[in-house]
Structures are given as C-alpha cells and as structure tokens.
Amino acid sequence: MNLTIKNTCFTLTLLLSFSIMAQDIDFSQMSESEQQVTGIHKLSASEQEALLRWITQKQQALMMAERKKNLGLKDTLRNMDESTVKARLDNHYSNAIGDQFYQLSNGQIWKQTSSGRITIDKNGPQIITIEPGFMGSWTLTGDGNRSVKVKRIK
Template identity: 30%
Template sequence: MRLARLLPLMMSVALAVPVIAHAADQYVPLQQRMSPEEFKAAGLDKLSPDELKNLDGWLSGHAKVTTKMVDQAGKPVFYPSSEKAGPIQAHVQGSFTGFSGHGEFTLDNGQVWKQADTARISCLTSNNPKVTIRRSLMGNWMMAVDGCNDTTSVVRTK
C-alpha cells in the first residue's frame, strides 16, 4: 500500500510543518510551501490528488506546536542547558519489583524520579538494580531497569 510506505515521510513532514509555517494562522498546502524539486524529492508527487488533499487536511489540523522555551534569539530550546540531555545511568536504591503505575524511585546519585504513566509492569525482584533514563524522540524521559523487559515514562521530582 503506497500510503502506508509514506507514513514515516508524512510524520517527518508533520513535524517540520511548524518550523516552515512561521506563525501563520491559516494552513498553506504543501505544494505551495515546497519547491517542485522538494515536493518530488519527498515522494509527494506520487500521491493521487485525493491522497494529497487528505494529507493536507490532516496536517492542517495537526501542525500547531507550542514552544515553551526559547533562547534570546527566539529559537526553540528543546533541552534546557541546566538539565542533562544525555542518558543517565545509576542504581535504584533498595528493592525494585517493577512499575506500579505511581512509583517513585530514588537513585544512588541523589535524583528522584516518579512514574509519569499508569503502566503496571511486573519485574523480577532485585536489590539496587542498574537503571538507565534517557530522552525519547518526543522529549519525555524513559526509564529502563536491568532485569525488567519493559520501560516506562518518568519525570524527575528531585
């Protein structure tokens, strides 16, 4: 199915739309925002007129992004300079049995993280297991604990 193969491309376009669209209140169709060369290079020339219309319709409703932090020049800041953006590796203090949907985890580096989702994930009980916390593509933090086959979204509380 041609449209299914273009899904990653469409998602890339959807994420790029806010940058391209400057702050316009009205949606501008892709063909008007892209040069013919860019349009063809993105493979959008292979879409039927109806498929292109549907893509434009979807993008018009999903193209707005609110940036909460900007630098002095007004450009978006995705990682505050005071917060480490790379992976964090430490050990959970004490016994770990899994994610309860509301757990709070104190690490041996002094940080405290709280589960941000309500996922209940059972894991083998372990004492002071190694933990890796890293940013996902969407910007939230994901916690992985050695001996547990799943990850969960977390927020730092301390």
C-alpha cells in the first residue's frame, strides 16, 4: 500500500476517534457512586457546564497538539525519506534456527521478521535498500522487486 494512502487512512482514523472523544460529556450518565466519588454532585448546573467547557477546551488543545506532532504528513514523509538506508550488503547469513540476518557495510545488522526470500546477487557487491514502513516496520529490498520485513538489531 502506498505510504501516502497509509498515512491518509491513519489520519482519518485518528480524526474520527478524536471527534467521538470530543462529544459532549453528560454527567447525568454517571452512576450515583461515580457522582459521589468524583464530587460532581456537589456542583451546581452552571458549575457543571463550566467544567464541561473546560474539558472540551482541553480535549481540543490536546487534539491540536497531537495533530501537529503526528499528522504533519509532509514532515512525516520527508523524515521517512531521510531515514531510508541504502548500503552494500557485506554478509547474508542464517542462524541454527533459520533466522536470516543481513550485515551492511555501514555496520548495521538487520534480522528478517517476515517469511519470504529476496534475490541476493552472489556475483559481487549488492546494494540493498531498507525503507520505513507503516507503524514502525522496515522493508528490505534487494535487486529484484521482492522485499521482506526486517528489524534492526545492531
């Protein structure tokens, strides 16, 4: 799935959850014991309305801060482009239980976390690309069009 489409879906999901969260709170829906514990029963109707306004303003401020932090798609895409790793594959090996490892010329070692295979050119140095994916995942691609999910271990 295209990174822009993934980010757009994430944005819409987050906005929908914030709109649900920001709906008016109704203290009358609280149980008697909840009203006693919170002390809301001690407030007059105008004090309860003032509290609701304050809660709504705080929710909106938090939503705006979260949007600025996480939903600047241009910033996110730019940062992701800058974090793409292109390096020469120095060593490709597996351990006794079959885990695949990729050692790069920059000293990084990546472990394959998904099933599948990529084409490794045995006839010389191969440049591989590791790109950030959705929700913190990383994708390693060799010379071919196949890719596998990896995680950095060193």
